[in-house]
Amino acid sequence: MKKRTIALLLSMGMAMSSLTGCSGSGDSGAGNSSAANDAGAQTGSTAAQAAAGNEGDAITLKFTWWGSQSRHDYTQKILDAYTAEHPNITFEPVPAGWDGYFDKLSTEAASGSMPDIVQMDYLYISTYAKNNSIADLQPYIDDKTIDVSGIDESLLNSAKINGKMAGLVLSTSLVTFPYNPEVLQKAGVEEPESGWTWDEFIAMNQKLKEAGVADAAVINPSLDTNLFNYWVRQHGNQLFSDDQKSLGYADDQLMADYIRMFKDAMDQDLVPTPDEMEQIDTLGLEAGPVVTGEGAFTQNWNNYSTLVASSNDKIKMVTPPTIGSEDKKGLWMKPGMFLSIAETSSHKKEAAEFINWFLNSDTANDIMMAERGTPSSSIARDYLTGSGKMAPQQQDMFAYVDLASSMAGATPAPDPTGMSEINKAFADACNAAFYEQMSSEDAAASFHKKADEILARNN
Amino acid sequence: MAKPSKKQHYKLKDNIAGYLFLSPWIFGFLLMWLVPAIISIYYSFTDFNLLNTPSMIGFSNYIRIFTQDDTFIQSLKVTFSYVFLLVPLRLAFALFVAMLLNQNHKGLGLYRTLYYVPSIIGGSIAVSIVWKQFFGNKGVVMSLLGLFGVQQKMSFLGNPKTALIVIVIMGVWQFGSSMLIFLSALKQIPNSLYESAMVDGGKPWQVFTRITLPMLTPTIFFNLILQIINGFRVFTESYVITDGGPLDSTLSYVLYLYRRAFTYFDMGYSCALAWVLVAIIAVFTVILFKTQNNWVHYEN
Incomplete structure (x- = not known):
């Protein structure tokens, strides 16, 4: 009898703990949202919180970004600096690597738990915007919460999707060929x-190969469509049609x-095979x-030398090769990254204030030092x-923008929906040719x- | 009258205690498994993309799977090759090790534990990354082969013909749980059978095929079903080690449906893929159950 009672109690305890485990998190969720609505003070339980203070209410903003460890470190410093200036705002940082970042974000968006502030890429911004997962920032631009006076109009509007400002462009990047001058010299x-x-x-x-450089050009031509897009553009075509329902070029010889x-470069061991890559x-x-120093050239964005400066501060950058006198200005100012606000966020105004500070303030830029790419805002650039x-790398990066802008054509429309699937199809087609399972022509046609x-399915 | 009712009363109490003990599991099962599973049936008939409000599109997803999707066929090919290579190899290896460990040597307990370790850690990300370094370009295996003068242009993981085999080997290495089940079954085979075989002068091979194997068939059957179901669900290895590559040669079915859902924003389609997989596994299980009368030997 006694044993049974104990058993019963124990099992009750377990059941309860699992229940409270859930309701505990539920409570904190409710706490968050009630703090958001405290201006209205609709529910009785928030009355106490609302009475505690008005503008000084403690608010936690969740901010997620991708990047390297050094980006994680300095971003944390920026967040600390903001909290020092605005003691009522604290942050819940969610740093991540590029791999898996968007897998996680899509799940969070689906479950309505997207972080308040999201670092967003050109690749996905239209998908999120079209599905109303990210908030329209236009009201905050109109009421001057976010100062965009320093941002080039066409660059700013690169985030305008279906008439909605889906994100604030933070930086610009251009296709770049960084190289190691010491290796070249040797x-x-x-x-x-x-x-x-x-x-x-x-x-x-x-x-370089003859001189014994192991990896002459560390370039992955099938990584995504960016370098190919440059190739298409420098030949006077565009990658996507204007209505984005098909590819924009007709002749597959271009891709072949x-x-x-x-493929020839790989056969000569100048460029790594997909396997080596x-x-x-x-x-x-x-x-x-x-x-x-084992390789000479690579292909990246123009913040590359800044990104790797802590490991090697000698890296230089040059604009990608042209096709000679026929060249049609293939470069374009790519919006490097955006900051977006989740539609589900209950602190949109505060998030917008932070974005403005992150973009324009001296404090933030002092710490960031253009690591996220050339700042989109001339206020930040001038500062x-x-x-x-x-550092010389940052000066190089800024100079690169000036140099490249003379070689840049019009910025293409934001990537169409389904871009990640296109990139995959592109990689598959290229790799099939690199693995010699298809001729270049067949690969181009299959892509x-x-x-x-x-x-056609997505747009 | 009074006595049985009291007994029933106790029984009821017992049951309540049982259910209460079970409740954390039941709770999780309903919330994390059953409800999502049912919802996914609904999603499979919609155009749900994770972010939109789903709207019904009938059987379109299923029709697209079977008529327009080359990658679906490729991922099926990969998964079937994986299962049919892995399951027999893993079971044979597990049985082999179990028979070695079913003897009375010193320190056998230690070996049993050691051999089980790969099964515990084998599915983890860390081991997958180690595996990648091992068999990848400039990895240990390539370098060792290079030492012996075997020069290869492509690594085992970079070669579409061999990449899947590396992943199968990794699967075989995680033989621990099957081994434990075999071991306990081996211990239950009555010694009298072996003794009489010895009296009759049975050779080791005959003893194995005539006594050990038939007595083990229920266990083999059990392991077979378990491993086939598990095999169809392979994900971590192909996600971490090769990300489905090269040229989709290791693209497992589950990795493909994961990609559809979370990378391509095609959740409705992905749910349909998931239910097609359920159907495939169900068919296999039914077939196995139907054939068991022919080869599975139950003692009573």
């Missing part, structure tokens, strides 16, 4: 200059040539071959240029077919 190869051609690029790498150029990727950015605190199908 191999007796002259440093490239803006306006160089693909032929010269290949010739340089052949020379692109594949063949890199897989292993290089595991090294991470800061320990990549170009940084360590950094005038501050005299910029065209698949991409049209994806675009």
Whole structure:
């Protein structure tokens, strides 16, 4: 009898603990939302909280971003600085690597628990905007909560999707070919200059290879469609049609040539095969071959030299190769990243205030030092240029924007919905050719077919 | 009259205690498993993309799976090859080790524990990453082969023909749970059978095929079903080690449906894929149960 009672009690305890475990988190959730509504003080339980104070109410903003460890570290410093200025605002930072970041975000969005402030990429912003997961920032721009006076109009509007300002563009980036000048010098190869051609690029790498450079050009041509997009544009075409329901170019020879150029380079051991690339990727950015001096060229964005400065501060950058006199200005100012506010956030106003501070304030820019790319706002750019605190890498990055803008054409429309699937189809097609399972022509044709199908389904 | 009712009263009390003990599990089962599973049936008939309000589109998702999706077929091929390579190899290896451990040596307990370790850690991310470093380009295996003069252009993981095999080997290595089940079954085979075989002069091989194997068939059957179901659900290895590559040669079915759901924002379609997998597993299980009369030997 006694045993049974004990057993009963124990099992009750277990049942209760599992129940309270859930209701506990439920409570805190309710606490959050009631704090949000405290201006209205609709519910009795919030009355006490509302009475506790009005503008000084403690608010926690959840902020998620992707990046490297150094970005995580300094972003935390920025958040601390903001809390020091605004003691009622604290943050719940959710740093992550690029891998898996958007998988997690989509789940959070689906369950209505998206962080208040989200670092957003061009790749996905239209998907989130079209499904009303992120808030329209236009009201906050109109009421001057967010000062956009320093941002170029067309750049600002790159986040305008279906008439809604889906994010605030934080930085610009351009396709860039970073290189290690020491490696070039050792191999007796002259440093490239803006306006160089693909032929010269290949010739340089052949020379580097002869001089014993292990990985001449650490480029992954099938990583995503950015480099291919540049290729398409420099040949006077566009990647997507205006209505985004199909690819924008007709002749598959365009892609076949692109594949063949890199396939030839792989055969000559100038560019890593997909297999070798897989292993290089595991090294991470800061320990990549170009940084360590085992490689000469790579392809990245123009904040690359800043990103790797702590490991190697000698890296230089050049605009990607042209096709010679026929070249049609393939570069474009890509919005580097955006900050968006979740539609479900109950602190949109406070989040917008923070975004403004993050974008324009001297304090934030002092710490960030353009690590997230060239700041979109001229206020931030002017401050950094005038501050005299910029390292040579940052000066290079800023100079690159000026240099590249003379070579840049119009900014294309935001990526269509289904972009990640397109990128996958592109990688599959290229790799099939790189693995010699398809000819370059067949691979190009198969990508065209698949991409049209994806675009038609999604847009 | 009074006595049985009191007994029933106790029984009822017992049951309540039992259910209360079970309640954390039941709670989790309903909330985290049954309810989502039922909802996913509904989603599979909608255009749900994780962010929108789903609207019904009938059987479109299912029709698309069977008529337009090459990747679905590729992922099925991969998963079937994986299951049919892995399950026999893993069971054979598990039985082999179990028979080795079913003897009276010193320190056998330690070995049993050690051999079980891969099953505990094998499904983890860390081990998958180690595996990737092992068999990848410039990895240990490649370097060792290089030492012996075997020069290969492609690593085992980078070669579409061999990548899946590496993943199968990793699966075989996680033989621990099957091994334990075999071990306990081996211990239950009556010694008298072996003794009489010895008296009759049975050779070791005959003893194994005539006594051990038939006596083990119920266990083999049990392990087979368990492992086939598990095999169809392979995800971590192909997600972490190869991310389905190269050229989708290790794209497991579950990885593909994960991608559909969370990378391509195609949740409705992904739910439909999940239910197709359920149907496939169900068919396999039914077939196995139907055939068991022919080969599974129950003692009574």
